[in-house]
Amino acid sequence: xxxxxxxxxxxxxxxxxxxxxxxxxxxxxxxxxxxxxxxxxxxxxxxxxxxxxxxxxxxxxxxxxxxxxxxxxxxxxxxxxxxxxxxxxxxxxxxxxxxxxxxxxxxxxxxxxxxxxxxxxxxxxxxxxxxxxxxxxxxxxxxxxxxxxxxxxxxxxxxxxxxxxxxxxxxxxxxxxxxxxxxxxxxxxxxxxxxxxxxxxxxxxxxxxxxxxxxxxxxxxxxxxxxxxxxxxxxxxxxxxxxxxxxxxxxxxxxxxxxxxxxxxxxxxxxxxxxxxxxxxxxxxxxxxxxxxxxxxxxxxxxxxxxxxxxxxxxxxxxxxxxxxxxxxxxxxxxxxxxxxxxxxxxxxxxxxxxxxxxxxxxxxxxxxxxxxxxxxxxxxxxxxxxxxxxxxxxxxxxxxxxxxxxxxxxxxxxxxxxxxxxxxxxxxxxxxxxxxxxxxxxxxxxxxxxxxxxxxxxxxxxxxxxxxxxxxxxxxxxxxxxxxxxxxxxxxxxxxxxx
Ligand code: BES
Ligand code: MN
Ligand code: ZN
Numbered sequence: 133x134x135x136x137x138x139x140x141x142x143x144x145x146x147x148x149x150x151x152x153x154x155x156x157x158x159x160x161x162x163x164x165x166x167x168x169x170x171x172x173x174x175x176x177x178x179x180x181x182x183x184x185x186x187x188x189x190x191x192x193x194x195x196x197x198x199x200x201x202x203x204x205x206x207x208x209x210x211x212x213x214x215x216x217x218x219x220x221x222x223x224x225x226x227x228x229x230x231x232x233x234x235x236x237x238x239x240x241x242x243x244x245x246x247x248x249x250x251x252x253x254x255x256x257x258x259x260x261x262x263x264x265x266x267x268x269x270x271x272x273x274x275x276x277x278x279x280x281x282x283x284x285x286x287x288x289x290x291x292x293x294x295x296x297x298x299x300x301x302x303x304x305x306x307x308x309x310x311x312x313x314x315x316x317x318x319x320x321x322x323x324x325x326x327x328x329x330x331x332x333x334x335x336x337x338x339x340x341x342x343x344x345x346x347x348x349x350x351x352x353x354x355x356x357x358x359x360x361x362x363x364x365x366x367x368x369x370x371x372x373x374x375x376x377x378x379x380x381x382x383x384x385x386x387x388x389x390x391x392x393x394x395x396x397x398x399x400x401x402x403x404x405x406x407x408x409x410x411x412x413x414x415x416x417x418x419x420x421x422x423x424x425x426x427x428x429x430x431x432x433x434x435x436x437x438x439x440x441x442x443x444x445x446x447x448x449x450x451x452x453x454x455x456x457x458x459x460x461x462x463x464x465x466x467x468x469x470x471x472x473x474x475x476x477x478x479x480x481x482x483x484x485x486x487x488x489x490x491x492x493x494x495x496x497x498x499x500x501x502x503x504x505x506x507x508x509x510x511x512x513x514x515x516x517x518x519x520x521x522x523x524x525x526x527x528x529x530x531x532x533x534x535x536x537x538x539x540x541x542x543x544x545x546x547x548x549x550x551x552x553x554x555x556x557x558x559x560x561x562x563x564x565x566x567x568x569x570x571x572x573x574x575x576x577x578x579x580x581x582x583x584x585x586x587x588x589x590x591x592x593x594x595x596x597x598x599x600x601x602x603x604x605x606x607x608x609x610x611x612x613x614x615x616x617x618x619x620x621x622x623x624x625x626x627x628x629x630x631x632x
Contacts, residue, residue: 133273135266136292137308139301142250143177143207145294149247150209151235152178153227154186154193155220155254169193171214172223172252174296177206182214194218195227196234196611209248213238217252225256226546228264233272233612236288240273246290251299258300259307264546265293266311267318267623268612274319276326276616313441314626318619320344321427321434325604325617329406329423334372334454337403337426338380341433341452348440351385363500365493367472371486372455374410374463381497382429384436384450388443395632396447398503399436399625400494402487402510403429403454410457410483411465424617425487427604428509429454431621438626446632451498453490457483469567473497474589477567485571487512488585495589505534506595507628508586509621515578516552517602524550525620526599528583534594541627547620549598558584596628 142150158168169186170193171179181204185191191199197216204212215231215238217223232249239247249269251261269291277283295304324332324340332340338354345352356378360369365381372379382403404425408414414422429452436450464470468480470489473496478489487510498506516526527549529535535551542549558580561573569588573581583597590597603620606613 133270133288134290135312136290137305138292138294139297139299140294141297142173142175142294145248146208147210147246147248147292148244149211149213149239150207150250151213151215151247152250153217153231153252154214155217155223156193157220159221167192169216170220172254173250174253178212181205181207181212185214192216196230198234198238223254225260225264228261229268229271229546230612232265232268236269236272236291237611239288240286243286245288247288248292248294250294251296253296257303258295259303260544262293262295262304262307263311263314266308267315270312270315270319271619272612274322275614278326310442314438314623317434317438317441318622320437321430321622322617322619324430324433325424325427325619327423329456332405332426333377334380334403334405334456335378337405337429337452337454338382341382341384344433344437345384348437350436350440351387353383355381355383363473363497364471365473365497366470367478367489368453368455368493370464370468370470370480371457371489374460375456375458377456380452380454382452382454384433386436386439386448388445388447391445391447394446395504396449396502397629397632398498398501398506399432399448399450400491400498400506400508401429401432401450401452402426402491402512403452404487404490405454405456407457407484407486408459410486411459411463412482412484413459414484421605424605425511426454427511427617428598428600428621431509431600431619431625434619434622435625435629438622439629442626442630444630444632446629448629449498449501449503451494453494455490457486472589476569476588479564479567479570481570481572485582488571488582491586492589495586499591499593503593506590506593507598507625508595509598509600509625511601511604512599513579513582513601516599519552519579520550520602522602522607524548525603526579527551528554528597529595530554530587530590531594534596537631538596538624538628540631541624544627545623547624549624552583553580554584554587555580
């Protein structure tokens with residue numbers, strides 16, 4: 133998708149489709165209070181072209197509600213699309229993401245290949261809204277039908293962001309450029325997550341990460357079985373040993389010139405390219421979804437891409453622990469005791485609790501490489517989905533100052549995470565009779581016991597754990613995003629990194 137920024141007056145822009153946003157300005161409540169949709173532009177020709185439909189009462193400017201006008205009088209555009217933002221009082225920068233995404237997803241299936249999206253003339257920060265709109269456009273442009281033989285590439289070819297002439301130009305231009313880097317990186321993650329397990333093995337994930345690294349100027353190393361043994365990564369290896377596909381330990385480094393001290397941030401991702409559950413085999417229903425069990429790792433790879441492009445002044449290491457969790461004659465079994473890289477012994481109760489095992493060694497390795505602050509992302513527990521649904525992802529931290537930065541990141545990224553508790557009582561649940569720690573903590577509090585397990589390996593290092601099991605895959609098509617991989621956490625991790 134080509135992108136462009138213009139400050140030209142809307143009425144004169146020649147395009148297949150001009151999208152403008154509208155909000156509902158009705159403040160009264162009750163049955164008599166009819167929606168009052170208003171366009172967020174001062175362009176008199178656009179206002180005139182939309183006047184009749186807005187007055188009709190047929191269009192309410194609800195969030196992502198659209199109406200299309202052909203051959204709008206007085207405009208050079210062939211079509212005028214109005215996208216709703218919902219109640220005006222609630223309109224925030226984040227609404228630009230879904231509005232631009234909705235405009236793109238309206239355009240795509242109709243075979244229209246170009247559109248102009250007009251940012252609203254509203255009291256919103258110019259840079260942040262430009263960024264959000266461009267991110268939303270890229271996110272909206274993604275479709276998961278990679279392997280359809282009749283796939284027509286219906287991608288939008290040209291997306292033009294139109295900003296009011298009076299807007300802060302420098303901020304708008306900067307936000308626009310950031311939006312491209314971030315939107316493309318989020319889609320890079322989604323492309324990886326979308327790949328089926330037979331196409332994207334741990335080895336292939338490593339290759340894709342290394343290719344990307346070469347393009348954007350990151351250092352990349354991809355290790356396999358020998359390195360796991362050399363580093364004594366007994367936990368990571370135990371998960372991998374039941375598969376004929378070798379594991380991949382993917383290490384990406386971002387080292388900005390002239391920065392040799394200060395924090396070293398470690399981004400650790402779960403990269404299970406397929407999770408059968410292993411000997412503790414999962415039921416067949418929905419098992420095919422477990423190709424997305426590498427979404428945490430893919431989020432780290434996408435975040436590293438965005439970091440390389442946006443160049444924050446802080447060193448970052450991305451580590452992805454990629455393996456396939458399979459049942460086999462060589463597979464690890466319930467009751468096995470394995471020794472993690474840190475030296476801790478783990479009593480394997482359930483081979484389906486494999487994510488925490490690979491992450492345990494990933495976290496230890498990050499610390500060995502000198503990371504001062506850690507963040508991990510993983511599709512770790514069904515329990516987190518039970519707790520928070522598909523609306524919020526789970527977040528945990530052993531350090532309030534580090535977590536405060538993450539909350540700040542959420543304000544920019546617009547992603548929803550909800551902090552869940554760690555605690556001594558959860559740690560009690562994963563004590564083992566035979567070794568140091570068990571890999572499951574029983575039925576209750578499963579997201580917290582999993583996090584408590586990881587904390588044993590983060591030790592005293594400030595650390596955040598993101599459980600994205602419920603958000604990494606969008607279950608239904610939405611106006612602004614396709615059903616399929618979401619790319620969740622890329623933007624928030626990036627912003628967390630930029631806070632240092
Ligand atoms: N990959 C799954 C978690 C998952 C569940 C991700 C649903 C996405 C959607 C993870 O490896 C797993 O199987 N966890 C178990 C842990 C249990 C055995 C303690 C779970 O949540 O059931
Ligand atoms: Mn599992
Ligand atoms: Zn898993």
